[in-house]
Structure formats: C-alpha cells, structure tokens
Amino acid sequence: MTTGTVAPKSASSAAFDTAALRERNQRERWLDLLRIWAIRIAVVVAFCSAWQFASGRIFPVFIVSSPTTVVERFGEFMEGGELLSHLAYTMQACGLGFAIGALIGSTLGLLFGIYESISRVIAPFAAMLYSMPKIMLSPLIVVWVGVDLTMKVFVAAFSCMWVIFYNVWNATRRIDHNLLDQFRLMGANQRQIIVGLYLPSATTWLLTSLRVAFPVALIGAVVGEFVASSQGLGHLALDSGQRYDSAGVIVAVLTITLSAMTIDSVLAAIQRKVALWQGEGARG
The missing domain is CATH 1.10.3720.10 (MetI-like)
Structure with a gap:
C-alpha cells in the first residue's frame, strides 16, 4: 500500500486564502453593523409611533407634543x-x-x-x-x-x-x-x-x-x-x-x-x- 504525501500550499495559494478570509471577515462586520443600525432605526420608529399615538390621546398636547x-x-x-x-x-x-x-x-x-x-x-x-x-x-x-x-x-x-x-x-x-x-x-x-x-x-x-x-x-x-x-x-x-x-x-x-x-x-x-x-x- 502506498502512502501519498500532501503537497504544501504554494505562497500564492496561501495569500489568496488570507485575502479571502479578510474579505469575508470585513463583509461580516459590515453586515453586523447594518443589523445593529436596522435595530436602532426600528426602535426609534416604534418609539416615535407610540409617542405620536399617545400625544393628545393619553396625554394632553400641551404636556407631550407630538x-x-x-x-x-x-x-x-x-x-x-x-x-x-x-x-x-x-x-x-x-x-x-x-x-x-x-x-x-x-x-x-x-x-x-x-x-x-x-x-x-x-x-x-x-x-x-x-x-x-x-x-x-x-x-x-x-x-x-x-x-x-x-x-x-x-x-x-x-x-x-x-x-x-x-x-x-x-x-x-x-x-x-x-x-x-x-x-x-x-x-x-x-x-x-x-x-x-x-x-x-x-x-x-x-x-x-x-x-x-x-x-x-x-x-x-x-x-x-x-x-x-x-x-x-x-x-x-x-x-x-x-x-x-x-x-x-x-x-x-x-x-x-x-x-x-x-x-x-x-x-x-x-x-x-x-x-x-x-x-x-x-x-x-
């Protein structure tokens, strides 16, 4: 039975893998940042919607303006x-x-x-x-x-x-x-x-x-x-x-x-x- 040896990766292949990993990590960071901002915007929209509804209905307008x-x-x-x-x-x-x-x-x-x-x-x-x-x-x-x-x-x-x-x-x-x-x-x-x-x-x-x-x-x-x-x-x-x-x-x-x-x-x-x-x- 013959045993084969795995040839080491060339320098260009290793550099390509490193660049691909860096690009993937950067893309994940951007996606994570977008998710965070999407949640923040959703919180602001929900708060403003509740505020708009409460003004004049739950609280007088002169106390809580819309x-x-x-x-x-x-x-x-x-x-x-x-x-x-x-x-x-x-x-x-x-x-x-x-x-x-x-x-x-x-x-x-x-x-x-x-x-x-x-x-x-x-x-x-x-x-x-x-x-x-x-x-x-x-x-x-x-x-x-x-x-x-x-x-x-x-x-x-x-x-x-x-x-x-x-x-x-x-x-x-x-x-x-x-x-x-x-x-x-x-x-x-x-x-x-x-x-x-x-x-x-x-x-x-x-x-x-x-x-x-x-x-x-x-x-x-x-x-x-x-x-x-x-x-x-x-x-x-x-x-x-x-x-x-x-x-x-x-x-x-x-x-x-x-x-x-x-x-x-x-x-x-x-x-x-x-x-x-x-x-x-x-x-x-």
Missing part, C-alpha cells in the same frame, strides 16, 4: 435663525469653559501627581471642592462676574475641571516608579521626566476625562443660561416651558443632546488615533 409638532417647531426656529443663534451662544460658552477647565484641571492634576508634598497638603481641599454641587454656586457667580457670557463660561469651566483634574492626578500617581528610577539613573532632569514619562502616561487618562468632562461643561453652560440669560439653548428651553410650549422644550433638549453626541464622536475619534499612535510607538 413628533410632528416638534418637527414643525424645529422648522420655525430654523427659519427665523433663532435656533442656530441660541446654539452658537451655548456652544461658545461651553467651548470656552471646557477649554479653560481642561487647561486648569490637567495642569493641577499633573502638578499634584508629580509633587507629592503638594498633594498631601491640598488633597482634602480638592476632595471638598470636587464633592461640592458646583451648579449651586451659579447665583454666587452671578454676583461675582455678572450675567453675561463670562458667567456661563465660569460655571462650565468650574464644573468640568474637577473631572479632568482627578483623572490626570490619578494617572500621574500610578506612574511606574521603576521607570522613574531609570529616567533618573540616565540623568534626566525634571522637564525631561515630565515630557518623556508623565505626559505620555497621562494622555490616555486625559482623553478619557475629556469625553466625560464635555457633557459636564455643557450642563454647566445650560444651567448658567437657566439662572440668568436671554440667549442660549437653556434660555430657549426655559422660555418655551414658561409658555407651555413642550415642543419648543423638546427641540432645545434634542439640539443640546445631538450637539453633545457630535462632540463626543470627535473626541472618541481623537482618542482612537492617539491610542493607535501610542501602540505604534510602543512597538517601534
């Missing part, structure tokens, strides 16, 4: 340019507050993490300020800086900076002390240690904290508009509510929500790019 009324109100706000004007004001206050809060929070977090002596002294006070309901300070901030844009920026910055501060502080405190000792043995000065060790280690935590802090800054800006403002989406929602215009309130809330989701998507994309860059740097 989706069609919300769309009509959205068109009215857009036609007069009112919605975009309020959105620009809120995003300006939120953006400035977010930038200032990120700068102050990351700087303080880095300093507290690097200099442990400062950390031990200031930590209880930082914990107290972090635990404080920042929004309750809004009336006091009005007394300090007035009711113009500065007040909303102040509330947004003070609200979000503590999220960033604690994340960066924890990141710098978790530095591997063996790596720190190696830097010092190689004669690195403090600036080189900060740039070469602390900053790269804190980057991932910082980006994560930015995604968490942006909605907090947005809430701070909107609350500032609730307290004292004649502009912004917070003012639009409050004014619509006082006129029993639930459709106007929903338009303002949805605009704020969609804006926050858009910014979060941008920050998530930046986070993925930085993670990819860090991975390539580690392999290199």
